[in-house]
Amino acid sequence: MRLIVPLQGVVQGRGGLFVGSLIPCCLFYFLQLYLKRRRSPPPPPPPPDSDSSSELPRTSSRSSLFTRGNSIGRVRVSSRAAPLAKPPDSPYYIGLERVKTDPYDRVTNRDGIIQLGLAESTLCFDLLQRWMSENLMDSLMMQSDGSGFDVSTIAMYQPFEGLLEAFADFMSRIMGGNVSFDPSNMVITAGGTPAVEVLAFCLADHGNAFLIPSPYYPGFDRDIKFRTGIELIPVHCRSSDNFTVTVSALEQALNQARKRGSKVSGILFSNPSNPVGNILSRETLHAILSFAQEKNIHVISDEIFAGSVYGVDKEFVSMAEVVAASASGDFDKSRVHIIYGLSKDLSLPGFRTGVIYSFHEDVVSAAKKLMRFSSMPVPVQRILISLLSDTRFIEEYMAAHRQRIRDKHFLFVEGLKQLGIPCAESGGGLYCWVDMSSLLTSYSEKGELELFEKLLSVAKINATPGTACYCIEPGWFRCCFTALADEDIPVIMERIKLLAEPSTS
Amino acid sequence: MGLPLMMERSSNNNNNKVELSRVAVSDTHGEDSPYFAGWKAYDENPYDETHNPSGVIQMGLAENQVSFDLLESYSEKKNPEGSLWGSKGSRGFRENALFQDYHGLKTFRQAMASFMEKIRGGKASFDPDRIVLTAGATAANELLTFILADPNDALLIPTPYYPGFDRDLRWRTGVRIVPIHCDSSNHFQITPEALETAYETARDANIRVRGVLITNPSNPLGATVQKKVLEDLLDFCVRKNIHLISDEIYSGSVFHESEFTSVAEIVENIDDVSVKERVHIVYSLSKDLGLPGFRVGTIYSYNDNVVRTARRMSSFTLVSSQTQHMLASMLSDEEFTEKYIRLNRERLRRRYETIVEGLKKEGIECLKGNAGLFCWMNLGFLLNTKTKEGELELWDVILKELKLNISPGSSCHCSEFGWFRVCFANMSEKTLEIALKRIHEFMDRRRRF
Numbered sequence: 001m002r003l004i005v006p007l008q009g010v011v012q013g014r015g016g017l018f019v020g021s022l023i024p025c026c027l028f029y030f031l032q033l034y035l036k037r038r039r040s041p042p043p044p045p046p047p048p049d050s051d052s053s054s055e056l057p058r059t060s061s062r063s064s065l066f067t068r069g070n071s072i073g074r075v076r077v078s079s080r081a082a083p084l085a086k087p088p089d090s091p092y093y094i095g096l097e098r099v100k101t102d103p104y105d106r107v108t109n110r111d112g113i114i115q116l117g118l119a120e121s122t123l124c125f126d127l128l129q130r131w132m133s134e135n136l137m138d139s140l141m142m143q144s145d146g147s148g149f150d151v152s153t154i155a156m157y158q159p160f161e162g163l164l165e166a167f168a169d170f171m172s173r174i175m176g177g178n179v180s181f182d183p184s185n186m187v188i189t190a191g192g193t194p195a196v197e198v199l200a201f202c203l204a205d206h207g208n209a210f211l212i213p214s215p216y217y218p219g220f221d222r223d224i225k226f227r228t229g230i231e232l233i234p235v236h237c238r239s240s241d242n243f244t245v246t247v248s249a250l251e252q253a254l255n256q257a258r259k260r261g262s263k264v265s266g267i268l269f270s271n272p273s274n275p276v277g278n279i280l281s282r283e284t285l286h287a288i289l290s291f292a293q294e295k296n297i298h299v300i301s302d303e304i305f306a307g308s309v310y311g312v313d314k315e316f317v318s319m320a321e322v323v324a325a326s327a328s329g330d331f332d333k334s335r336v337h338i339i340y341g342l343s344k345d346l347s348l349p350g351f352r353t354g355v356i357y358s359f360h361e362d363v364v365s366a367a368k369k370l371m372r373f374s375s376m377p378v379p380v381q382r383i384l385i386s387l388l389s390d391t392r393f394i395e396e397y398m399a400a401h402r403q404r405i406r407d408k409h410f411l412f413v414e415g416l417k418q419l420g421i422p423c424a425e426s427g428g429g430l431y432c433w434v435d436m437s438s439l440l441t442s443y444s445e446k447g448e449l450e451l452f453e454k455l456l457s458v459a460k461i462n463a464t465p466g467t468a469c470y471c472i473e474p475g476w477f478r479c480c481f482t483a484l485a486d487e488d489i490p491v492i493m494e495r496i497k498l499l500a501e502p503s504t505s
Numbered sequence: 506m507g508l509p510l511m512m513e514r515s516s517n518n519n520n521n522k523v524e525l526s527r528v529a530v531s532d533t534h535g536e537d538s539p540y541f542a543g544w545k546a547y548d549e550n551p552y553d554e555t556h557n558p559s560g561v562i563q564m565g566l567a568e569n570q571v572s573f574d575l576l577e578s579y580s581e582k583k584n585p586e587g588s589l590w591g592s593k594g595s596r597g598f599r600e601n602a603l604f605q606d607y608h609g610l611k612t613f614r615q616a617m618a619s620f621m622e623k624i625r626g627g628k629a630s631f632d633p634d635r636i637v638l639t640a641g642a643t644a645a646n647e648l649l650t651f652i653l654a655d656p657n658d659a660l661l662i663p664t665p666y667y668p669g670f671d672r673d674l675r676w677r678t679g680v681r682i683v684p685i686h687c688d689s690s691n692h693f694q695i696t697p698e699a700l701e702t703a704y705e706t707a708r709d710a711n712i713r714v715r716g717v718l719i720t721n722p723s724n725p726l727g728a729t730v731q732k733k734v735l736e737d738l739l740d741f742c743v744r745k746n747i748h749l750i751s752d753e754i755y756s757g758s759v760f761h762e763s764e765f766t767s768v769a770e771i772v773e774n775i776d777d778v779s780v781k782e783r784v785h786i787v788y789s790l791s792k793d794l795g796l797p798g799f800r801v802g803t804i805y806s807y808n809d810n811v812v813r814t815a816r817r818m819s820s821f822t823l824v825s826s827q828t829q830h831m832l833a834s835m836l837s838d839e840e841f842t843e844k845y846i847r848l849n850r851e852r853l854r855r856r857y858e859t860i861v862e863g864l865k866k867e868g869i870e871c872l873k874g875n876a877g878l879f880c881w882m883n884l885g886f887l888l889n890t891k892t893k894e895g896e897l898e899l900w901d902v903i904l905k906e907l908k909l910n911i912s913p914g915s916s917c918h919c920s921e922f923g924w925f926r927v928c929f930a931n932m933s934e935k936t937l938e939i940a941l942k943r944i945h946e947f948m949d950r951r952r953r954f
Contacts, residue, residue, distance in 0.1 A: 073746045075783040077810055078715070081652040084814040155576065155796045156568070190640050190800070191605075194821045201677055202529040206656075222820070227651055227677070265524070296523055335523040349605045350826035352640075366529040369536065370677070373644045374822040378798035379831065 080227060091452055092117070092218035092468040099462045106488065114484075114492055117462040119274065119430045121308070121347045121482035123404040127397050128347065131387065139386030140379055154378045163188065163381050166388040167355060171340060173394065174307040179321040187356040187367040192304050192341035194374035195354030196223040199337055201370065202363045203298050204230045204265035210300070211235050211253050211267045213245035215433075215469035215476070217274040217302075224268070233257055233264070236472040242425050243276045243433070245269065247287045254295060266298030266335075267291075272305040272316065275469050275478035276433040277426025279314045285322045289336070298335045307345030307398055310406035311427025323359065334360035342384075344430060345401070351380050405430065405482055412481040415493040419500055430482040434463070437475025439499055448474040451499070459495040533676040539900060540565070540668040543910035552908070554935065562940050565910040567724065567878045568931040569758065569795040571852040575845050576795070579835060605826070607819045609638040613829035616836035617803055621788060623842055624757045629769035635805055637815040638829070642754050642789035642802040644822040646673050646718075649785055649804055652814050653748050654680045654715040660750075661703045661717045663687050663695045665881075665917035665924070667724045674718070683707045683714065686920050689883075692872060693726055695719070695734050700741050716748030716783075717741070722755045722765065722876035725917050725926035727857075729759060729876050732766040739771060739784070748783045757793030757846055759876040760854035772807060782808035790832070792878060793849070799828050853878065853930060856937065860929045863941040867948040878930035882911075885923025887951075896922040907943045 077085065088094060095117045104112035140154065164183035171181045189195045204210065206229035212220065214234035224230050235253040237243040250267065257264050267288060271280045280288075285301075292299045301319035309316045323333045338357040343349035353376065356367050388394065413423050413432060424433040440447040445467050452465040455477075466476035484492075535541065543565050552560035614633035621631045639645040654660060656679030662670060663685040674680060685703040687693040700717075707714045717738060721730040742749040751768040759765040772784050786805040791797035801824055806812050835841060860880055861871050872881040888895040893915045900913040903925075914924035929937055 074779050075746055075748055075808075077652055077808075077814065078655045078658070080655060081811075081814045081818075084817050085810045155573065155798050156570075190825070191820075191823060197821055202526055205526045205528075206679075208526075226818070227821075265526075298523055332523060343605075352605070352823050352825045360523075360525070362525060362529060366525075366534075369534045370528075372641075373647050373673075373677075374640050375800050377640075377800040377825055377828050380825050380827060383827075 084226070090218055090221070090468050091449065091465050095452070095456065095462040095464060098456055102460075104460070104488075106485065106491075110491075111460065113456065113460045113462055114488065114495075115462055116431075116479040116481065116492075117464045118483070119344065119480045120349060121344070121401070121405070121430050123408065123482055124347060124397060124401050127393075127400060131390070131393055131397075135386055135390070136383065139383050154382060156378070162385045162389075166385050169391075170388040170394065171306075171355070171357070173391070174345060174398065175303070175318040175321070176316060179318055179324050181320060181357060185357055185359060185361075185364055187358075187364060187371055188376055189354040189356065189371055190352040190374040190376050191349075192302075192339060192343055192354040193219070193223050195339050195341060195356050196220070196302070197226075197228065198367050198370045198374070199300060199339065199356050199358070199363070200224050200228045200230050202366050203300070203337070204228070206230070208263045208265040209233050209257060211250060211257070211264055213237050213243075213249075213269050213273070215243065215275055215466055215471035217270060218464065218468045220268070230265075231262060232268075233262070234470040236470075239424065239435075239473055239476075242278065243273070244278055244280070244284060245288070247291050250288070250291055264295070264297055266300055268300040268302065270302040270305070271319070272303075272309060272426075272428025274302075274305065274429055275431060275464065275466075276424050277429040277431060278424075279309060279311065279316050279427040282317050282322065285317060285319060286326070289319075289322060289326065289331075292335055293331055296335075298337065300337045300339065302339040304339060304341050305344050305429045306340065307401065308405060308430055309428040310402050310409055312406075314427030316428065320357070334358075334363075337363065346387075346397075347401075351384070352376065353380070353384065408481050408484065408486075411486060411489050412479070412484075415489050416496075419493060419496060421496070421500075424476075431478050431480040434477045434479050435475060436477050437473075440475050444474055451475075452477075454499055455496075459499055461492060461495055528677055531676070533672055535668065535672045538668065538916050539897060539913055540916040543900075543904055543912070546904055547910050550908070552936065552939075554933070558939075559908065561904070561908045561910055562936060562943075563910050563931065564928045564940060565912045565926075566931050567792065567928050568797060569792055569849075569853075569878050570932070571856065571930050572795060572845065572849045575841075575848060579838075579841050579845075605823065607816050607823060609636070609824065610826065610829045610833060612837070613833040614638070616833045617788075620836045620842055621756075621805070623846060624762075624793070625765070625767050625769065626762050629767055629773045631769070631805060635807070635812050637804040637806070637812060637819055638824045639802040639804065639819055640800040640822040640824055641797075642752070642787055642791060643669070643673050645787045645789070645802040645804045646670070646750075646752065647678065648815055648818055648822065649750055649787065649811075650674045650678045650680050651818065652811055653750075653785075654678065655713075657681065658713045658715045659683045659707050661685050661700070661707070661714055663693075663699070663719060663723075665693070665725055665914055665919035667720060668912070668916045670718075680715075681712060683712065684918055685717075688921055689872070689924075692728065693723075693881075694731060695738065697737055697741070700738070704745060714745065714747055716750055718750040718752065720752040720755075721768070722753075722759055724755065724877060725879060725912065725914075726872055726881045727874035727877035727879050727926075728872065728881075729765050732771075735766060735768055735771055739768070739780070742783055743780055746783075748785065750785050750787065752787040754787065754789045754792050755877045756788070757849065758853055758878060760850055760857065761875065762850065764875050769805075782806075782811075784808075785811060794845075796832075799832065800824065801828060801832065856929045856934075859934075859937060860927065860941065864944065867945055869944075869948075872924075879926050879928040882925045882927050883923060884925055885921070888923050891922050893922060899923075900925070903947075907947050909940055909943060 099113045099115045102112045104114040164186050167186060168181040168183040189198060209231035212232050212234055214236055220232060224232055233253055235245060235249050237245050254264055272278060289299060303318055306316055319336055319338055323336050336359050340355040340357060342351060342353040358364050416423060416434060422435045426432055436451060437443060440451055448465050448467055455461045455463055463477040463479045547561045547563045550560045552562045614636045617636055618631035618633045639648055659681040660674060661683050664687055674682060683703050683706060685695055685699050687695055687699060704714055719730060722728060739749060753767055756765060756767060768784055769786060772781050775781055784807050789802040790799060804815050857880060864871060864882060870883050874880055884899060885891060888899055896913050896915055903909050903911060912926040
């Protein structure tokens, strides 16, 4: 009816009604025809001589069936796969691709695109490298009884018990030492990406939804939505709150979802948050937990940056700690799940190490079985047991890691400050959340994407625009600074300055 | 035989408990089946030559331990650090730690391609850019299923088949399996009639068939698929406009290389893209190289769309960069791979002959096999009733009395009862002798009655 009414306004009376209903129908028909033509041709009916007889036709030359290429339809992929086959449309991925075409190198390619779009740290590689060269061979080859190399111990697939204990202990240290982690609640996966996906598969069905405070990490769209079919409902946070989520916003989002008929299964959030770098307070975490308890939904706390906290006055509190402190009778902790991994804190994304920590034993049991689709190789397990149990090294490493991020953060934020560009307050993560709205030609998503393109092509910098993170305020960009050398920072600032200066031509 | 059940939801007894998904509560993981129950029995009482000689001998696990010494001598000869980090030694650590591109290391893909070509005696060529890496063949099979089929679509799979497929192909994907029934009258080879029947069955139930998945050489049969059958299969897939997946993870374990025809060989001589692009091959280093712990699998597809999509989806199941470095030099070492493949084949053949001869002496026949890490044994004549119950009864007796864990044919969806898969490559020769001795004693006792 809505289509017809405006057209009735154009041509009056019965004629209007007729034309008003005919035109949309025609348009719809032509649209269908257009879509049909664009789709691949349907498979042709089988040629008459080979139809439903019990014997296949014997052709004298095997190639004759295969050379009838023109009449054979193109075989199709599933509808789940189709979106993946197209080039990515999120600026997050577009930026990453562009850097690959012309990557900055301070020696060989000083005019290349500087990568600020990938949250990885190289700041403590020297320490890791030293550890590896001193300990690697032993950790890999030595038997537990001290005897020499036996290939069957790394070739055969066996889950190493020592790894869960080592990880549990490591997580406890990383997260402030105020809470202990039980190895029997842990499942280890080949990376943070599969950890998030496996957990999603266990907690919600196709078509259900998770609430997620935004701006959020663009990778979640892939990790959560792709194969599980679970929806992500952004809960918009604002700069006035320093982008911290509130229970009222969660409540509102949940009610709206229910009105739409969406079933919300849980809340997913990062702490420290990505892309803002917030550390959630104990009170906020408690409030989220109470909200989840009231609505009987899950809580997924992605704590993958827990060890990358640099704010001096900021204390990271794990959801596990809040759960331990809330030991009241009617609170069901089996709704709480934590994601962790070594890609950020220990700078080892190449090793593919992720952790699901769940207080729900059925989730642990199901996730353990699903682990077969993304399992950690035995050689890596052995190295990690050795690395994570070297508590002296871990302490030295974590202290250096935090300090170096703090130093780099200071330099980067100062540099931006000199240009009159402020950043959100942050205390963790490998990035900062930069307010570039002063550089926008129009205060809108369009303006932001234009700036993103200018940053890439003129300033030759890849930073992730807030649109890709579902930020509701335009002009914000995530800049990752932990793969930069100190001397790269003035180069970056000079380039940004190019965009800040009014053009003289 | 009804169609396999979809995931079931168990009732949520506690009204206040937070809900889990269908995937989490379903039993599609199949770990309650006899296939896995036998493993539990083994875990509780594992055989050990010195410490537990009367324990359960694991003959239900298809793993290859016959050629470990070859791997060991290779690692010892080469610079160990080099093999870990590539030619740069520990300086290569930086690249290892950071690298997480789903394309995979070019050197490793090239090494895989060349290894796969060697296994096929150079009869087919593999393009490294069509190789997508996954953390094991289990992941490769699941990934392909996600890409080629939607929930409630079906793949046709010839029986008997690897019990793990019920879980790997169906659990998270929501895709169904429709069996193509094969029987002993023609050595369990796939016939055109069986193919058509399976397709009709699916169509009558309003289920859309998206592809055929075969394992070649077959698990559990331990035999290669004949070239003519492969050609018929490809014909069938072209006519129905569906995909053909060939899981060739045992291709390096064929006793005589000349007896194996890969689907790659058939496709090699076809120019028509619309024919080629429905063919996909799964491979892994877990069986041929005896390295299941390394978690290395691959999808090789002749379809550009599938390669691109699989690559992107492989983010969920990447092979660690360190693993790739470790194995790249080994797999591209011509001298090593030639020697390994040749010796591995010989040793497996000898093992096979040992067990088949030993069983024959007891009046037990096996299907004529020429590949793999197991044999397909016929104990139909020992069943009280030729039913699934009768078969499971016998299986239980073998597990409890002989303390041998073997896999019953019914767990492989075999439509004839009394067949069992017996693995022989995951133990020492001595242990194999002990197993045969136990069978001899058992048959002796039966003969006396």
